[in-house]
Amino acid sequence: xxKFVLYLPESIQFTEDQLLALCEQNSHxxxxxxxxxxxxxxxxxxxxxxxxxxxxxxxxxxxxxENPLGMVFDSSAGFRLPDGSIKSPDTSFIEQSRWDTLxxxxxxxxxxxxxxxxxxxxxxxxxxxxxxxxxxxxxENGCRLxxxxxxMEKEVRIYRPSSDTEIIELTQETILKGEDVxxxxxxxxxxxxxx
Numbered sequence: 001x002x003k004f005v006l007y008l009p010e011s012i013q014f015t016e017d018q019l020l021a022l023c024e025q026n027s028h029x030x031x032x033x034x035x036x037x038x039x040x041x042x043x044x045x046x047x048x049x050x051x052x053x054x055x056x057x058x059x060x061x062x063x064x065x066e067n068p069l070g071m072v073f074d075s076s077a078g079f080r081l082p083d084g085s086i087k088s089p090d091t092s093f094i095e096q097s098r099w100d101t102l103x104x105x106x107x108x109x110x111x112x113x114x115x116x117x118x119x120x121x122x123x124x125x126x127x128x129x130x131x132x133x134x135x136x137x138x139x140e141n142g143c144r145l146x147x148x149x150x151x152m153e154k155e156v157r158i159y160r161p162s163s164d165t166e167i168i169e170l171t172q173e174t175i176l177k178g179e180d181v182x183x184x185x186x187x188x189x190x191x192x193x194x195x
Contacts (some may be wrong), residue, residue: 003127006039013037016109019086021077030075033086035156045075049123052192056121063178064183070095070116080110081141087134089118093182097166114142117181121192122150135159145181151192 014022014037023031032040051074056088059073073092080086092115118138120131128150135148141158146159149181151170158166158176167173172193178185 003125003130005034008038020109021194030088032078033084034086034087035083037084045121045123046125049121050100053090053121055191056119056149056187060091060093060185063153063182064093067098067184072117079115080112081114081137082112083137083141085135085137085141086110089115090121091119093117106181114138116144117178118146119144120134120145120148121162122148124152128153128161132157145179147176149189149192154193156189173178 014033015122019031019033026101028044028074029041030044034040044050054057057072057074064072071094073089073094075088075090077092078086078088079092094111094113094115096118098113099107099111105114115138118135120135122131125180131148135157136159138146139161143159144161148157148159149170150156154170156168156170156174156176158168160166160179167194170193173188174189174191176187
C-alpha cells in the first residue's frame with residue numbers, strides 16, 4: 001500500500017481525541033486529514049528514505065540546540081492548518097513566540113498552527129503531484145519557507161510567500177539555507193545522494 005483516501009460521510013466526524021487515538025493505534029501508518037475531513041492513509045516511508053529523514057531532522061535538532069529559536073518536529077507530529085486539514089510534514093519548525101501562544105492542551109493535540117517552515121523528502125512511494133499540492137497547501141496556510149527535496153528527479157523546490165517556486169538542481173554540492181526563518185541554518189545534501 002502506498003496511499004489511499006478514506007472518504008467519510010458527513011455524518012461521521014472524528015473528534016480530536018478520537019483522531020489522536022486512531023493515529024496512536026495505527027502508528028505504523030501516517031494519517032492526514034484533508035479539508036473535507038477525509039482521511040489520507042499512507043504507508044511508512046522506505047528504509048532508505050527513513051534514514052535520510054532521520055539525518056535531515058537530526059541536523060535541525062543540532063541547529064536548534066545551538067540556536068534555540070523555536071520548536072523542531074519530526075514526521076510523527078501533526079498540525080491542524082487554518083483550512084481545517086491535518087498535515088504531518090517530514091520536518092517542521094515553529095518560532096517559539098508562536099508556539100507559546102498555544103495552550104498546553106493545544107500543544108498536546110494536533111496543534112492548530114501552520115509551521116513557519118516545512119520540509120518534505122520525496123520517497124519512491126510518493127506521488128509527485130500530491131506532494132506539490134501539499135506544499136502549496138502549506139504556503140496557502142501561512143508557511144514562511146518550505147523545501148521539497150526530490151532525490152529521484154535530483155531537484156529541490158524552494159517555496160516562499162508571494163514569490164514563484166525556485167527549482168534548483170540537487171547535487172553533491174547543494175546547500176540549503178534557512179534564510180530569515182531558520183537563522184544560521186544550512187543543510188548540506190550530499191549525504192542524500194551518496195548513501
